[in-house]
Amino acid sequence: MLSLRSSSSLSRSSSALFRACCPPRRPCLSPLLLPLSVSTSGSSRGVRTLPAFSLEGKTCVGKGAARGLGKEFLTGFALSGAKGACVDLTPSTAQSSIEHIRQHIRTQQPSEPIPELKPYACDVTQESQVKATFSQIVRDFGQVDVLVTAAGIVDNVEAENYEYERWRRMLDVNLHGTWLWAREAGKHMLEKKIKGSIILVASMSGSICVRPQKQAAYNASKGAVIMLAKSLATEWGPHGIRVNTLSPGYMKTDLIRELLEKQGRDLEQSWVKDIPLGRMAHPSELQGTVVWMASDASSYLNGSDIIVDGGYTAY
Numbered sequence: 001m002l003s004l005r006s007s008s009s010l011s012r013s014s015s016a017l018f019r020a021c022c023p024p025r026r027p028c029l030s031p032l033l034l035p036l037s038v039s040t041s042g043s044s045r046g047v048r049t050l051p052a053f054s055l056e057g058k059t060c061v062g063k064g065a066a067r068g069l070g071k072e073f074l075t076g077f078a079l080s081g082a083k084g085a086c087v088d089l090t091p092s093t094a095q096s097s098i099e100h101i102r103q104h105i106r107t108q109q110p111s112e113p114i115p116e117l118k119p120y121a122c123d124v125t126q127e128s129q130v131k132a133t134f135s136q137i138v139r140d141f142g143q144v145d146v147l148v149t150a151a152g153i154v155d156n157v158e159a160e161n162y163e164y165e166r167w168r169r170m171l172d173v174n175l176h177g178t179w180l181w182a183r184e185a186g187k188h189m190l191e192k193k194i195k196g197s198i199i200l201v202a203s204m205s206g207s208i209c210v211r212p213q214k215q216a217a218y219n220a221s222k223g224a225v226i227m228l229a230k231s232l233a234t235e236w237g238p239h240g241i242r243v244n245t246l247s248p249g250y251m252k253t254d255l256i257r258e259l260l261e262k263q264g265r266d267l268e269q270s271w272v273k274d275i276p277l278g279r280m281a282h283p284s285e286l287q288g289t290v291v292w293m294a295s296d297a298s299s300y301l302n303g304s305d306i307i308v309d310g311g312y313t314a315y
């Protein structure tokens with residue numbers, strides 16, 4: 001459903017979207033989203049775009065948001081006016097992510113107030129912790145409008161030598177943890193009649209096998225997340241709750257940096273060869289997509305897998 005917002009929330013969301021799509025250190029990637037006028041002072045005043053992109057007043061929960069994509073998602077939400085719960089394994093990493101987000105907003109939107117952001121510690125594989133953390137977030141913020149599940153791990157090991165213990169861990173974090181959080185969010189949104197948006201982070205590896213790395217467990221976990229989202233979309237869609245997956249290609253996060261450090265830089269060259277845009281992505285390049293998926297701008301998006309991969313899966 002499209003809704004009109006105040007001019008200040010409108011200008012904030014416009015500015016956030018523009019910056020997400022056109023970060024200052026790169027050329028603009030999406031000419032279609034160019035605002036009609038752009039302030040160069042860092043203030044968001046005078047920038048115009050579709051009001052439905054605003055997240056003003058909404059509460060967004062980011063699981064696995066201490067670093068990497070989760071942190072970028074919460075940053076995009078906050079730049080669009082949303083309050084945020086930053087969930088990760090330890091309170092200190094969640095807190096330092098919040099400090100980083102606040103600093104970013106101060107720089108990017110010096111004339112805007114910084115939305116409320118709170119840290120939470122939770123191991124997503126522990127059902128009791130997930131339930132307790134979700135309840136605490138609802139007590140702190142009143143309600144949850146958006147959930148994005150970014151916590152995830154990866155292993156590159158050939159299937160015949162992959163240990164069952166590691167297989168189970170992979171599914172525990174990437175699939176079971178995602179389902180546990182989605183279940184709490186869905187229950188809450190159903191009870192409170194919130195027309196929320198649940199965004200499960202999958203991967204292009206959930207629908208194709210990347211090469212040359214061998215990662216059957218990871219691929220299986222992400223394929224299952226895509227099917228989980230479609231299933232939840234059919235169960236909760238009739239109540240106005242939208243569930244979709246965001247499937248990134250190769251993003252330069254710490255997870256990928258660590259993997260490349262272990263396996264050698266040649267791996268990066270071989271990936272880039274298969275990406276039509278000819279490069280890996282900066283994590284901030286997902287902000288525009290995730291804000292769109294969280295906001296009313298994507299009001300008819302449900303049960304979809306949004307692949308953002310520089311064209312990798314087009315081959």
Ligand SMILES: NC(=O)c1ccc[n+]([C@@H]2O[C@H](COP(=O)([O-])OP(=O)(O)OC[C@H]3O[C@@H](n4cnc5c(N)ncnc54)[C@H](O)[C@@H]3O)[C@@H](O)[C@H]2O)c1
Nearest residue numbers: 064066067068069123124150151152203248250251253255
């Ligand atoms: N980086 C990429 O290229 C890429 C591509 C496709 C999909 N993805 C997916 O995006 C998501 C985020 O990836 P990233 O690159 O930002 O990874 P990352 O390792 O940089 O960040 C993942 C975060 O999840 C947290 N986490 C891990 N296990 C947890 C647990 N049990 N409980 C709570 N938090 C936990 C970590 O502490 C970390 O902060 C993952 O699901 C990943 O599979 C990443």
Ligand SMILES: OC[C@@H](O)C(O)[C@H](O)CO
Nearest residue numbers: 154203204205210213249
């Ligand atoms: O498909 C890209 C990512 O999902 C993933 O991080 C990569 O495949 C790890 O090997």
